[in-house]
Amino acid sequence: MARSALSLLSFSLCLLHSQASAxxxxxxxxxxxxxxxxxxxxxxxxxxxxxxxxxxxxxxxxxxxxxxxxxxxxxxxxxxxxxxxxxxxxxxxxxxxxxxxxxxxxxxxxxxxxxxxxxxxxxxxxxxxxxxxxxxxxxxxxxxxxxxxxxxxxxxxxxxxxxxxxxxxxxxxxxxxxxxxxxxxxxxxxxxxxxxxxxxxxxxxxxxxxxxxxxxxxxxxxxxxxxxxxxxxxxxxxxxxxxxxxxxSQSWFDLVSGTDWLGPNVISLLGTGADTIDPDGGHISTDLVSTRISDGTAQDPVMSPSIFLGQRKTLTVLDIAFLNDIGLTTVPEPSSLLLLGIGALGLGRRRR
Ligand SMILES: [Zn+2]
Structure with missing residues (x-):
């Protein structure tokens, strides 16, 4: 019995190892x-x-x-x-x-x-x-x-x-x-x-x-x-x-039109690509708040153009959607966190 459990364990480690080849x-x-x-x-x-x-x-x-x-x-x-x-x-x-x-x-x-x-x-x-x-x-x-x-x-x-x-x-x-x-x-x-x-x-x-x-x-x-x-x-x-x-990158600029974004993953997440890009052309608009992939908490995207003193940012759902739109595939988020992101907090415009 012990022997067979051990071989199962080493098999699953191999699977994990092969997943890490990204x-x-x-x-x-x-x-x-x-x-x-x-x-x-x-x-x-x-x-x-x-x-x-x-x-x-x-x-x-x-x-x-x-x-x-x-x-x-x-x-x-x-x-x-x-x-x-x-x-x-x-x-x-x-x-x-x-x-x-x-x-x-x-x-x-x-x-x-x-x-x-x-x-x-x-x-x-x-x-x-x-x-x-x-x-x-x-x-x-x-x-x-x-x-x-x-x-x-x-x-x-x-x-x-x-x-x-x-x-x-x-x-x-x-x-x-x-x-x-x-x-x-x-x-x-x-x-x-x-x-x-x-x-x-x-x-x-x-x-x-x-x-x-x-x-x-x-x-x-x-x-x-x-x-x-x-x-x-x-x-x-x-x-x-x-x-x-x-x-x-070229893949980024191909999807930027003024302050609008044309990529399907972001549009699907926000319902629109309008006014999602900062006027500098290379960042996410400062008006947007997203949710952290780690715990679903509301947070400014990592790719907004600036950070406050005292602030820590980790990757958000919106940062990931932009990665997907420029051609990078990502691992699925845990479904419970995804539900939390949509149901409890959602994504929206920050009032200024
Ligand atoms: Zn930057």
Whole structure:
């Protein structure tokens, strides 16, 4: 009897393990030396950023194909066109452009480069996806060049969109060979992103680099946000949502019309997409309140443009609907919480 119970247990663990093969967000702190190894010397802040990553990752069920080759080559007749890709991002600690020439990535992996740097005014953080670079070469006949480029575009789109998730952007232009133009157009999905936080929130030129010199930061995700403090966990979650495409990707902008949203998941949740987008075009309107997926409590969405001091935000039903609309699948919410969200609290406009 004991033996059979044990084998059942290990079987269910295997099932759980196979469910966890969705998107895997790798946080890369390799540029942090430029700001005195802020995260290595502030494990409480590091743990909060990691908790935000874990919480976001745990709701996303999208899988992404591996990028197993750095290049693609398409042909037409005797002519071939070769695209050699790089992954480009912004150094989170210095703001300098960075480029990774070997553009391969394991299945499901998205790398986010994280750092601290000086931000002006009241900005607490910024985040977004990186881009790609393409180096193009070819051999053969100029008369076949355009068709070879078209064939390579198809292969490149397949490889760079990874079979899931949002379209981040499309790189396009004309490359002429022997007087014959070839139209290059490559859409790409998630690969590398970048985000950074303000290292001097009170703008006094002294780094907010420890629990005693934190200025406006509340570094600890596992304690209530102190009055007058900005919650690093909440800001990290917000910037990571940008880093995976909310507010900044082609899939997002395809669904924005002024302050209206055209995506079906949000419209189904709210009954309308009208006036759901902040006038800045990249956030959820400050007029909207949603409910937390963790416990159904009313809360401003993570992706509204600002956060109050003393406030902690966790993912809401509305944040999830926007993720779904830009092409990310999510795990179902527990049905009891879903019922609570609809029946007890609902979603509505905040009176101002
Ligand atoms: Zn934002």
């Amino acid at each position: 998107i895997s967000i790798v946080l890369d702190f390799s540029h942090d030396a430029a700001t005195d190894n802020f995260f290595a010397s502030n494990p409480t802040a590091l743990a909060s950023v990691e908790k935000a990553r874990n919480d976001l990752q745990s709701v996303i069920s999208t899988t992404l194909a591996a990028i197993s080759s750095d290049t693609v080559t398409g042909t037409s007749g005797s002519t071939s066109a070769n695209y050699d890709f790089s992954l480009d991002y912004t150094n989170p600690s210095t703001g300098a452009p960075e480029s990774i020439s070997l553009s391969t990535l394991p299945a499901n992996q998205v790398t986010i480069f994280v750092g601290m740097r000086e931000l002006t005014g009241a900005i607490l953080g910024q985040g977004g996806p990186g881009g790609i670079g393409i180096s193009i070469s070819g051999t053969g006949f100029a008369s076949e060049w355009a068709d070879a480029v078209t064939a390579t575009n198809a292969l490149a789109n397949d490889q760079r969109l990874r079979g899931g998730g949002p379209i981040i952007n499309t790189l396009s232009g004309t490359v002429t060979a022997g007087g014959f133009p070839g139209f290059v157009s490559v859409s790409y999905g998630l690969a590398v992103s970048n985000l950074w936080f303000d290292i001097d929130t009170d703008n006094n030129t002294i780094a907010d680099d420890s629990s005693t010199l934190s200025a406006y930061w509340h570094f600890d995700a596992y304690s209530p946000v102190a009055p007058g403090k900005a919650d690093l966990y909440s800001v990290a979650l917000h910037e990571m949502m940008h880093a995976i495409g909310i507010g900044v």
